[in-house]
Amino acid sequence: MGQWKQQTLSRKNWMAFTGLFLCLYLVIHLLGNLQLFLPEERAHRQFNLYSHILSGNIIIKIISYILFASIIGHVVYAIIITLTNTRARKVKYHYDRRGAVSKWYSRNMGLLGTVIFIFLVIHLRDFWYVYKFGNLPLDAQGHKDLYILVISVYSELWYVLLYVVCMVALCYHLLHGFFSAARTLGLYHPRYAKGVRIFGWVFSIVICTGFAAMPVYVHFLK
Amino acid sequence: MRIRLKVWRQENQQDPGKMMTYVLGDINPHMSFLEMLDTLNEQLLQEGSRPVEFDHDCREGICGQCGIMINGRAHGPLKNTTTCQLHMRSFKDNEEIVIEPFRATAFPVKCDLKVDRTAFDRVIASGGFISVNTGQAPEANSIPISSPDVEAAFDAAACIGCGACVAVCKNSSAALFTSAKISHMVLLPQGEIEAQTRVRSMVDQMDAEGFGHCSNTEACEAECPQQISVLHIARMNYEYNKAQVLKK
Incomplete structure (x- = not known):
């Protein structure tokens, strides 16, 4: 056996590592964007300053490369794992009721992940691409006015709905993904495994409610 | 009880196999699932057809030999139960029961419901x-656990x-x-x-x-x-x- 030969367990480890890094990123992203909930004028000023500081920081730049690598790694390993799993049962059951003994979202992580990936493409095109390569007006402090962009994107109702639906998909993905990552990495102690599971549920709901609240708040209250 | 069975029939590993339908008229609800399959096989033998092959051994739920997909569930509708510990009272009169072998590439079907x-x-x-070196059985209390x-x-x-x-x-x-x-x-x-x-x-x-x-x-x-x-x-x-x- 070669030192780096890929096995089922090591592939799952990469899924867990990249997934947990993306979870950590979600926390930072959510905390930063909470500034949108500030009073109008302060939110405008502070949010633009925040994005200006982030985009100029070398450490943030390095993290953003790791982030892109994690997303790609998570997707590539998901595809490899799914293809191997398909080969593990070539003849399907004629009558299949196995779904009765497991959660639907635990069996459909690929589907939920695809929804999230499509969302990411849309989301990056809306904000990241426009901020980086688009012609954004400058605010009073001379920073690119990302805040105005956020307000205008979320002024369309169908867009708000799209974001909320994608956050529901993310929530279900995390409900299974968070504890599953901990198990893949080998957390077998019953008490801590239970604790991580409960933490994962709270984490998924808090993160996704937080993100879903942003477009809703901007659309209806600004 | 009267039941309709849809059973996977496959001659050997090369045969593509297909589902076959059988009707059993006189099933006692207290029969185990495997006894019901025995009844089916007696009926098939009397008709001169090949009986359905399935794995079984102890019929007490401890050997792990029996194992089939029943109505789309491993070992049937009950949780944490072997096929031999499943009884016909878990099914309704006139119910259609679909029986298939366990399916996985690593478990090739040998014949009917038997997998390797x-x-x-x-x-x-x-x-x-x-x-460990074989020899005399070591003193059981020498290693505290x-x-x-x-x-x-x-x-x-x-x-x-x-x-x-x-x-x-x-x-x-x-x-x-x-x-x-x-x-x-x-x-x-x-x-x-x-x-x-x-x-x-x-x-x-x-x-x-x-x-x-x-x-x-x-x-x-x-x-x-x-x-x-x-x-x-x-x-x-x-x-x-x-x-x-x-x-x-």
């Missing part, structure tokens, strides 16, 4: 043992290798089976010595047999007749990661 589960034997042979450790090891050792975990898994993963064997050994001082080589070679063999990845849906624990805990899978992952990190 020797992949499990090869996983065991690759590391599910401890290396705490009672909780013994109980935990025995819970893992209770796996009967029926294959329901693989059959019910959406990925046909053998993680529950392999991890039960690894846990059983590693929890005891005699097994701890070879822990690292064992986990590596057993996981290697599990992969070589063509089982899929574990995605922690926990369907295996729900269907396992011995209620083997999915936390054994976590322990296998821990032991595997430890072995990979410490490998020289």
